[in-house]
Amino acid sequence: MSVKQTPNGYELNDSGRRVVVDPVTRIEGHMRCEVNLDENNVIRNAVSSGTMWRGLEVILKGRDPRDAWAFVERICGVCTGCHALTSVRAVEDALGIEIPKNAHLIREIMAKTLQVHDHVVHFYHLHALDWVNPVNALKADPKETSKIQQLVSPSHPMSSPGYFRDIQTRIRKFIESGQLGPFKNGYWDNPAYKLPPEVDLMAVAHYLEALDMQKEFVKVHTVFGGKNPHPNYLVGGVPCAINMDGPLSAGAPLNMERLNFVKARIDEMKTFCDNVYIPDVIGIASFYKTWLYGGGHGAKNVMDYGAYPKVNYDKSTDQLPGGVILNDNWNEVFPIDPRDPEQVQEFVAHSWYSYPDEKKGLHPWDGVTEGNFELGAGTKGTRTNIKALDESAKYSWIKAPRWRGHAVEVGPLSRYTLAYAQNVEYVQEQVHRSVAAFNQLAGTDADAKTVLQSTIGRTLARALEGQYCADMMVDDWNELIANIKAGDSATANMDKWDPSTWPKEAKGVGTVAAPRGGLGHWIKIKDGRIENYQCVVPTTWNGSPRDPAGNIGAFEASLMNTPMERPDEPVEILRSLHSFDPCLACATHVMSESGEELTRVKVR
Amino acid sequence: MTETFYEVMRRQGITRRSFLKYCSLTAAALGLGPAFVPKIAHAMENKPRIPVIWLHGLECTCCTESFIRSAHPLAKDVILSMISLDYDDTIMAAAGEQAEAIIDETIAKYDGNFILACEGNPPLNQDGMSCIIAGKPYLEQLKHAAAHCKAIISWGSCASYGCVQAAKPNPTRAVPIHKVIHDKPIIKVPGCPPIAEVMTSVITYMLTFDQIPELDRQGRPKMFYSQRIHDKCYRRPHFDAGQFVESWDDEGARKGYCLYKVGCKGPTTYNACSTTRWNEGTSFPIQAGHGCIGCSEDGFWDKGSWYARLTDIKQFGVESTADVIGGTLAATVGAATAVHLGVSVVKRAQQKGDQE
Numbered sequence: 001m002s003v004k005q006t007p008n009g010y011e012l013n014d015s016g017r018r019v020v021v022d023p024v025t026r027i028e029g030h031m032r033c034e035v036n037l038d039e040n041n042v043i044r045n046a047v048s049s050g051t052m053w054r055g056l057e058v059i060l061k062g063r064d065p066r067d068a069w070a071f072v073e074r075i076c077g078v079c080t081g082c083h084a085l086t087s088v089r090a091v092e093d094a095l096g097i098e099i100p101k102n103a104h105l106i107r108e109i110m111a112k113t114l115q116v117h118d119h120v121v122h123f124y125h126l127h128a129l130d131w132v133n134p135v136n137a138l139k140a141d142p143k144e145t146s147k148i149q150q151l152v153s154p155s156h157p158m159s160s161p162g163y164f165r166d167i168q169t170r171i172r173k174f175i176e177s178g179q180l181g182p183f184k185n186g187y188w189d190n191p192a193y194k195l196p197p198e199v200d201l202m203a204v205a206h207y208l209e210a211l212d213m214q215k216e217f218v219k220v221h222t223v224f225g226g227k228n229p230h231p232n233y234l235v236g237g238v239p240c241a242i243n244m245d246g247p248l249s250a251g252a253p254l255n256m257e258r259l260n261f262v263k264a265r266i267d268e269m270k271t272f273c274d275n276v277y278i279p280d281v282i283g284i285a286s287f288y289k290t291w292l293y294g295g296g297h298g299a300k301n302v303m304d305y306g307a308y309p310k311v312n313y314d315k316s317t318d319q320l321p322g323g324v325i326l327n328d329n330w331n332e333v334f335p336i337d338p339r340d341p342e343q344v345q346e347f348v349a350h351s352w353y354s355y356p357d358e359k360k361g362l363h364p365w366d367g368v369t370e371g372n373f374e375l376g377a378g379t380k381g382t383r384t385n386i387k388a389l390d391e392s393a394k395y396s397w398i399k400a401p402r403w404r405g406h407a408v409e410v411g412p413l414s415r416y417t418l419a420y421a422q423n424v425e426y427v428q429e430q431v432h433r434s435v436a437a438f439n440q441l442a443g444t445d446a447d448a449k450t451v452l453q454s455t456i457g458r459t460l461a462r463a464l465e466g467q468y469c470a471d472m473m474v475d476d477w478n479e480l481i482a483n484i485k486a487g488d489s490a491t492a493n494m495d496k497w498d499p500s501t502w503p504k505e506a507k508g509v510g511t512v513a514a515p516r517g518g519l520g521h522w523i524k525i526k527d528g529r530i531e532n533y534q535c536v537v538p539t540t541w542n543g544s545p546r547d548p549a550g551n552i553g554a555f556e557a558s559l560m561n562t563p564m565e566r567p568d569e570p571v572e573i574l575r576s577l578h579s580f581d582p583c584l585a586c587a588t589h590v591m592s593e594s595g596e597e598l599t600r601v602k603v604r
Numbered sequence: 605m606t607e608t609f610y611e612v613m614r615r616q617g618i619t620r621r622s623f624l625k626y627c628s629l630t631a632a633a634l635g636l637g638p639a640f641v642p643k644i645a646h647a648m649e650n651k652p653r654i655p656v657i658w659l660h661g662l663e664c665t666c667c668t669e670s671f672i673r674s675a676h677p678l679a680k681d682v683i684l685s686m687i688s689l690d691y692d693d694t695i696m697a698a699a700g701e702q703a704e705a706i707i708d709e710t711i712a713k714y715d716g717n718f719i720l721a722c723e724g725n726p727p728l729n730q731d732g733m734s735c736i737i738a739g740k741p742y743l744e745q746l747k748h749a750a751a752h753c754k755a756i757i758s759w760g761s762c763a764s765y766g767c768v769q770a771a772k773p774n775p776t777r778a779v780p781i782h783k784v785i786h787d788k789p790i791i792k793v794p795g796c797p798p799i800a801e802v803m804t805s806v807i808t809y810m811l812t813f814d815q816i817p818e819l820d821r822q823g824r825p826k827m828f829y830s831q832r833i834h835d836k837c838y839r840r841p842h843f844d845a846g847q848f849v850e851s852w853d854d855e856g857a858r859k860g861y862c863l864y865k866v867g868c869k870g871p872t873t874y875n876a877c878s879t880t881r882w883n884e885g886t887s888f889p890i891q892a893g894h895g896c897i898g899c900s901e902d903g904f905w906d907k908g909s910w911y912a913r914l915t916d917i918k919q920f921g922v923e924s925t926a927d928v929i930g931g932t933l934a935a936t937v938g939a940a941t942a943v944h945l946g947v948s949v950v951k952r953a954q955q956k957g958d959q960e
Contacts, residue, residue, distance in 0.1 A: 219883050
């Protein structure tokens, strides 16, 4: 190669200097990124590689489908619970189990709690240091920071000059101790950082506030699921029975006190999103108004299965409706059907797996997973000491899923694009309000699409989704209480708990709006046991390597044509990659050891 | 420049009174009496922040996620004031070469004097290349850091036992840390994940007493893993009275009866869930209505369905309670004497490793 045009519209040029980032940090799991720069330090070729695999689907074969949720939950401890939820939905779908209304509402509250928690932790603890410079915060005048805080968020109580001075003193002593901990070897004198010291100080304060608050949010999971990370789930409903005023109510999983406890946490989530998270994202973004890179497939080629139905099992009531948008045409939303063998397919031409025919993709129900760790002839280094990958061959532990052959992006930005295009009023209003606030602070006149189709847009959409989820949870909680008041306290449907009631063979699909995008699990059950289990997860879509046609995935697309201030300091690469909130343990859990019979997954 | 916890806390504006209160809470969290408060205070006034390198192998990051949920002490106070978390790829600012350089910098400056915290485990298949860090097998990074550390904490069931990726047929041949590192003391803190406050208490104990906590034969701190969940479960009276949940959402489930018949593994699981509980004491799995799945036990993934009833009921009947209480007393006494025995505990662990 030197210059190559991809079918999805990118010009790749690998003739310039190659820069390698391994490990990519502040993500879940392990990943590597390589780019080629031109003479102006602009990225002209991007290669993203998943560098771990674990093999959970192989491990699930032959086990009790009712146990599967706990195994797949351990795919990821960051988006904890979303794989468990997808799993119980897939099993219930296969066996024709409908869960009680209370169980649905409790699961919804748990799923949305995860959204808020995960989005907040992502922004402050995984992403913020791409935009915020804690060392620069030492130069701030705490009085000015206080003024800014009161301007952008008048309702937030922690805003006094003394409060910010204390934080600044703490950070100063920490840095002056010479033991920099997580800030060690950061890129603090890189001109890519644009915030004034006062805003850096405010953001550092919120980094610490968010760390304190996130532990409160997850207590919703602790009430309903007993612990967090990794709360417990149940096929057929939820394990937390309701006893409002009967004998022994105080020792029951759910009673008035427990539900009040949950409500208090929901209110905290809403307050934090409204007062801190949203103003921070918009405020910080306004200082990066000239840095609208990183769009890639974002808000142009997008997919989601749809989520948060007002009426369970009625997709037409989804509060974040799904579908597919291609080629930036927001006027046409294609319906998506995870059961259709022609729609979702996975390819492995550039992944460390083998297919009988690698030109073709396979639907998850017919998935084949056979490991094949082979490096291309152009690889620099050795098999166990890779200096540079050869992307013309296999180069990642991630498969390449495609929708009818198209590389699409998934995640909050994709869900927001679909909701906006399908006239979800809440979402449109949120987008208009935040873009107006951005323009006001930045002194610009950008339209919604321009802002959304960028790395900043991806980060903004995630924050807006957190706020929406907090609001939806208030509705869910009210509905739960109203339903219990109406006399319904059922939490589990046990009609088909006993495997003797199951058909000899069954197959099902479960989907969830996971924090990082549309998540699907496909299960086949035979004689009461798991015959095949396949997960197609958000980071598999976003972090996918090239497909046989040469289309690049969303990570790679987002890096294209981004200028770097300093080639040796990957601030801009981290910025765009982090805007997806990569989760590599999710993406690369599929594996099998080549040649070992036990680890071959072959259906039919 | 070295600093003590006390100095760090004081310059954060924490008063001496608050500092002493913190020491009392720490003592209480560790199950130690008031007599230990001055010892803790003394230790914190005189010790610098110890460097920690926190490595990630094959895992799901639930241990890190649990760790940041700690309420007492707060995760931010651990990170800013108690340890120097020089490498943890989940939260560190640097990436790539700048990140990897930190490991060698730490070794050069603190050889033999940093803690290696391990989350996840190394796979041995595919030349170790099913977990790649900086183009090389994770196992190489692990062995390199381990060779220079003072002691290892194996966080969670992955590092301690193998956990889910090591469940049959263990396709990647993932192995726990102690299978590949033999010459260092290893503290196992199992659970999927471990309880947040258990994690931070183990660290606080080590910093305060400058020694590893007393361990059981499996290498777990006795202070949190010497009792079965069943032994202190608030539903235990229902077990003793023969009142059981027979099916999900039945009358017994609504009354909070014992979950033994629907598969609870509390009677065979050693952990602090029913005592310390989860997320600042908010609840624990049994209180929320689901049986314990035994996530802190070796190989729990392959010990039958979550919903299959334990069959060895006689081993954990009421008659064993006296033993359990006796064991608890012994552990408390052990913690007191361990103050003087710490060095030899480390030595014993090292010798044991050498013999393997």
